[in-house]
Amino acid sequence: MKKKHRAFLKWAGGKYGLSDVIRKILPKGDRLIEPFVGAGSVFLNTDYPHYLLNDINQDLINLYQILQKRPQQFITDAAKLFDISNNQSEVYYQLRSEFNQSKDKYFRSLIFLYMNRHGYNGLCRYNKSGGYNVPFGKYKHPYFPEAELNYFAEKAKRATFVCEGYRQTFERAIKNDVIYCDPPYVPLSKTASFTSYSGNGFGLDEQADLANAAEEVTASSNISVLISNHDTIWTRKIYEHANKIKSIQVARTISQKGSARKKVSELLAFYDKKAVHR
16 A cells, blocks of 8 residues: 655645545646645645646745755754744744744745644634734644655655746646646635635635636646535536546544534546546
């Protein structure tokens, strides 16, 4: 059985649990493109010759680029932040404040990882002014993901990281590329918010446009697209032109109370001219 690899970041909606299912659906290709890479679980658990990985979160992409270019220095410096003396609210809020005031990419990358592991429930959230505002998490022993960082850095030798809109990333696709999209999910209720975690205003128009982008790129070239989302009447409508739709039960990974975490239906919409599965 192939060993699975966890991302070094906690991430709402991370695809570690679904990576086996996704890998089996994705066809072979020369390069995997992810317009919404997030923590990178699909990247870490697939085996393509090359990767193009995008996210709208500039801090996330800066972190990946720095880890790719200076892995040992970054890992050594990041480990110092996981000393027990830094696991207290006063230190956390001071570092968060310095992060929000700083423009230094290296410093922000270190603190981004620190806050991801020390902040509340692994959330990544910004206020309207662009300030990171996740509260302290009160964990006894925050985990320093040294092994995961090393594996990511090694795998990143095959990757190019960019920070742009998803349409721009789609425009980079060429023959024999494969695209996997994990956008902010459609809310399950009218009171739920698209922007709880992403903060980038990915609404109904963008959801429908992403489906259009998948149809367009598949129709115009030998490129396959797989999109994941909540399984709702509305998503089934916008993905109605997909070649195949698969529904699967998935446990929620982000919830205030562990006992309240329930399974929800997610779907995988696959667009392809010639489906040649692995």
